[in-house]
Amino acid sequence: MPFTASSVQAAYQPGEEISNSDLYARLEQMVGVGVSAWRDKSEVGKARERCNLLTRKARWHQQTLRSLGLIERVPGKRGVWRLATGKSELTHAAPGVHLVAYSTDLGLALWGCCSSVFPRIDEPIALVLTSPPYPLRKARAYGGPGESSYTDFICSALEPLVKNLLPGGSIALNVSNDCFVTGSPARSTYIEKLTLALEERLSLSLMDRIVWQNPSKPPGPMQWASKSRQQLCVGYEPVLWFTNDPKACFADNRRVLQPHSDRQKRLIAQGGESRSADYGDGAYKLRPGSYGRPTEGRIPRNVLQIGHASQEVVRARRVAQEAGLPTHGAMMPLRLAMFLIQFLTQPGQLVADLFAGWNTTGLAAELTERRWMTTERVAEYAAGSGSRFESAVGFHTSFDLVAGKYCAPPNPDTISMLNQQTTF
Ligand SMILES: C[S@@+](CC[C@H](N)C(=O)[O-])C[C@H]1O[C@@H](n2cnc3c(N)ncnc32)[C@H](O)[C@@H]1O
Numbered sequence: 001m002p003f004t005a006s007s008v009q010a011a012y013q014p015g016e017e018i019s020n021s022d023l024y025a026r027l028e029q030m031v032g033v034g035v036s037a038w039r040d041k042s043e044v045g046k047a048r049e050r051c052n053l054l055t056r057k058a059r060w061h062q063q064t065l066r067s068l069g070l071i072e073r074v075p076g077k078r079g080v081w082r083l084a085t086g087k088s089e090l091t092h093a094a095p096g097v098h099l100v101a102y103s104t105d106l107g108l109a110l111w112g113c114c115s116s117v118f119p120r121i122d123e124p125i126a127l128v129l130t131s132p133p134y135p136l137r138k139a140r141a142y143g144g145p146g147e148s149s150y151t152d153f154i155c156s157a158l159e160p161l162v163k164n165l166l167p168g169g170s171i172a173l174n175v176s177n178d179c180f181v182t183g184s185p186a187r188s189t190y191i192e193k194l195t196l197a198l199e200e201r202l203s204l205s206l207m208d209r210i211v212w213q214n215p216s217k218p219p220g221p222m223q224w225a226s227k228s229r230q231q232l233c234v235g236y237e238p239v240l241w242f243t244n245d246p247k248a249c250f251a252d253n254r255r256v257l258q259p260h261s262d263r264q265k266r267l268i269a270q271g272g273e274s275r276s277a278d279y280g281d282g283a284y285k286l287r288p289g290s291y292g293r294p295t296e297g298r299i300p301r302n303v304l305q306i307g308h309a310s311q312e313v314v315r316a317r318r319v320a321q322e323a324g325l326p327t328h329g330a331m332m333p334l335r336l337a338m339f340l341i342q343f344l345t346q347p348g349q350l351v352a353d354l355f356a357g358w359n360t361t362g363l364a365a366e367l368t369e370r371r372w373m374t375t376e377r378v379a380e381y382a383a384g385s386g387s388r389f390e391s392a393v394g395f396h397t398s399f400d401l402v403a404g405k406y407c408a409p410p411n412p413d414t415i416s417m418l419n420q421q422t423t424f
Pocket of ligand 1 (some may be wrong): 112114115133134328354357375381
């Protein structure tokens, strides 16, 4: 199967340094061609040099990704690459600074640190949907807390939003299951610690750990699945779903019903089961007529299989790259955000995301007719995500990306002055 530059980009995971032989092994698993195809050599070019066409193509894509600033060589290590750290390119909002990046009739995207915005807001929130920075040993380009301070960081960032959460509102956190104890194939238990802290410190109740099964995840972790072989390849991320009032929770699965299978449709048409049976020591019983009642649709299971591929994101990335902006490397799929928003809120309610990145939460809220408010502290991401909203009603942006221009934010003194005039 052919592979693209995106496949090569997906093979690089945050915090990993990957040799070219590891890259080929990973691509081999991702694209499903046999081992021999990576070894066979053919003659190429006028010089009839013998080389493998797949490894040649992978290295060619590597150079494309390097020129886009997405991956970089690891200094001092021959043939070893990693995701570009790009730290110097990103403009973090100074403490206390927040500006409107763009807005629509339904929502407001702010450039600024969440802790300088949400403590000043008293608008009732129905849902906080976010993927916080992961607790990485080697942080991503946009930075993030280490594991020891992670629980405190998330609890203090969420506290002002939880104060404004309507009774029955939800907090949905898309976190990573793939954090490992240093030098060990054992997984970190930070999710368990975070869950207990949110219950104990913020009086939230855990409703579920919804599984987002992602078939597009690249095979890994390289060290523990491909090299030592002690782990299976990763395939999912949990969404921790909490509420402040379980009985009053706004969740309603009738807003996210899925079509019945053909088999179920046939069963309904024939008036249900025609046999009698007992399963699970009598816990489940089938009777003539069981499952024959017509219903509006199938209640989804709490395992959501959603891939990452999206034409909408490909277009937004192109706009950002043409404007000289970095793209975001850790986005939530739009379909996942739309599902959670429809399930957990009613149209018109307010959805917030304090760690917005490329503002998938805002876009999903916009498309499902909820109001939204988001904060992102990196100016380049706040600007780049604006192109995803161009067709939204009332769209107004402070960054002119449509004309392919991106102006760096004003200097901190100007921003402080503007900031004093910003009202919510
Ligand atoms: C995992 S990404 C979110 C991706 C997002 N869900 C999307 O689909 O694009 C986390 C984001 O939080 C931002 N961030 C980290 N700390 C922040 C803070 N204190 N205030 C606002 N944004 C922050 C980072 O810059 C990063 O873009």
